[in-house]
Amino acid sequence: xxxxxxxxxxxxxxxxxxxxxxxxxxxxxxxxxxxxxxxxxxxxxxxxxxxxxxxxxxxxxxxxxxxxxxxxxxxxxxxxxxxxxxxxxxxxxxxxxxxxxxxxxxxxxxxxxxxxxxxxxxxxxxxxxxxxxxxxxxxxxxxxxxxxxxxxxxxxxxxxxxxxxxxxxxxxxxxxxxxxxxxxxxxxxxxxxxxxxxxxxxxx
Amino acid sequence: xxxxxxxxxxxxxxxxxxxxxxxxxxxxxxxxxxxxxxxxxxxxxxxxxxxxxxxxxxxxxxxxxxxxxxxxxxxxxxxxxxxxxxxxxxxxxxxxxxxxxxxxxxxxxxxxxxxxxxxxxxxxxxxxxxxxxxxxxxxxxxxxxxxxxxxxxxxxxxxxxxxxxxxxxxxxxxxxxxxxxxxxxxxxxxxxxxxxxxxxxxxx
Numbered sequence: 275x276x277x278x279x280x281x282x283x284x285x286x287x288x289x290x291x292x293x294x295x296x297x298x299x300x301x302x303x304x305x306x307x308x309x310x311x312x313x314x315x316x317x318x319x320x321x322x323x324x325x326x327x328x329x330x331x332x333x334x335x336x337x338x339x340x341x342x343x344x345x346x347x348x349x350x351x352x353x354x355x356x357x358x359x360x361x362x363x364x365x366x367x368x369x370x371x372x373x374x375x376x377x378x379x380x381x382x383x384x385x386x387x388x389x390x391x392x393x394x395x396x397x398x399x400x401x402x403x404x405x406x407x408x409x410x411x412x413x414x415x416x417x418x419x420x421x422x423x424x425x426x427x428x429x430x431x432x433x434x435x436x437x438x439x440x441x442x443x444x445x446x447x448x449x450x451x452x453x454x455x456x457x458x459x460x461x462x463x464x465x466x467x468x469x470x471x472x473x474x475x476x477x478x
Numbered sequence: 479x480x481x482x483x484x485x486x487x488x489x490x491x492x493x494x495x496x497x498x499x500x501x502x503x504x505x506x507x508x509x510x511x512x513x514x515x516x517x518x519x520x521x522x523x524x525x526x527x528x529x530x531x532x533x534x535x536x537x538x539x540x541x542x543x544x545x546x547x548x549x550x551x552x553x554x555x556x557x558x559x560x561x562x563x564x565x566x567x568x569x570x571x572x573x574x575x576x577x578x579x580x581x582x583x584x585x586x587x588x589x590x591x592x593x594x595x596x597x598x599x600x601x602x603x604x605x606x607x608x609x610x611x612x613x614x615x616x617x618x619x620x621x622x623x624x625x626x627x628x629x630x631x632x633x634x635x636x637x638x639x640x641x642x643x644x645x646x647x648x649x650x651x652x653x654x655x656x657x658x659x660x661x662x663x664x665x666x667x668x669x670x671x672x673x674x675x676x677x678x679x680x681x682x
Binding site: 275276277278279280283286288289290291292293294295296297298299300301302303304305322323324325326327328329330331332333334335337359361364367368371372373374375376377381386395407408409414415417419420421422424426428430431432433434435436437438440441442444445446447448449450454455456458459460461462463464465466467468469470471472473474475476477478 | 479480481482483484487490492493494495496497498499500501502503504505506507508509526527528529530531532533534535536537538539541563565568571572575576577578579580581585590599611612613618619621623624625626628630632634635636637638639640641642644645646648649650651652653654658659660662663664665666667668669670671672673674675676677678679680681682
């Protein structure tokens with residue numbers, strides 16, 4: 275097997291290290307966060323750190339690196355306390371990736387891609403039109419991670435839109451029916467196909 | 479589209495709600511955490527909340543629900559300060575899922591599945607033999623999430639083993655070459671196929 279010790283890791287060049295460490299924890303969620311500033315400037319940014327945190331209350335978490343790309347997202351979330359989470363389908367990979375480019379705050383990624391903002395249900399932030407799963411989320415709390423200066427945002431899931439055909443009888447949302455993608459590392463996009471569902475596991 | 483408001487969510491039955499909320503944040507990582515108690519009792523448990531937290535230092539995070547299934551994992555991590563993270567391949571889905579059954583602390587999931595513990599490089603916790611990606615991790619910190627009583631563990635990635643053929647020239651690990659799976663919701667397993675890698679995005 276290929277092997278790296280912590281000493282090896284420390285001696286790697288920056289790009290190699292980022293590629294390696296970003297891919298070795300497994301597949302990541304792929305989401306576009308839609309937000310808007312108090313002045314009305316819309317923002318759209320791809321995130322791969324959104325994680326299910328709990329079902330009751332319905333909570334998710336995400337990491338923000340205040341000094342890096344999605345700083346507009348962070349600022350907007352703090353200002354407005356609401357944002358949207360929108361899933362990415364296979365045919366939108368290029369545009370979704372492009373939202374990671376560093377645009378000034380006054381330039382909307384909606385204008386630089388084919389994504390269109392959609393406002394509905396009086397939600398205070400733009401959804402991504404035609405996204406198969408759209409969540410309206412509220413800022414709840416923030417935890418500063420002292421080990422690397424990141425912040426973890428905790429948000430509640432307030433409203434949910436799901437394209438017809440994905441939601442199954444028992445509440446499970448079959449993401450593969452929306453051609454929803456996942457991220458491997460920093461810049462690789464993969465399309466999962468469902469293998470199987472299993473029953474609640476009991477001791478044998 | 480199917481639509482749920484927070485009022486709808488509150489009125490759903492428990493299973494429906496768990497299925498729904500677990501699947502709407504996107505695909506999740508699929509990992510087996512190997513650990514061992516001070517008394518030498520091994521434990522293996524599937525987790526879907528392991529997330530990349532940073533590359534320098536190399537950090538990951540995971541959520542533990544102290545009163546739910548993986549409580550032995552949590553106890554072992556706190557006792558020994560080390561654990562392992564092992565990726566799950568398509569042919570091991572059934573055994574991996576079975577590690578979520580509630581066994582007593584003195585029963586090892588290694589004895590109840592075909593997974594075999596592997597000790598190497600003097601690491602103080604068992605790896606899963608033949609897993610395509612194996613990480614030796616150290617407990618660094620814990621953040622109590624007051625919103626739902628979960629804890630987020632922050633751990634450093636200290637040693638890395640990768641099956642030959644997955645590691646690419648620039649450090650990227652192509653998980654699809656190990657038939658590594660991802661999780662959709664609570665109990666559905668999916669196999670991703672790489673669609674494309676994209677270059678670093680710049681404003682246009």
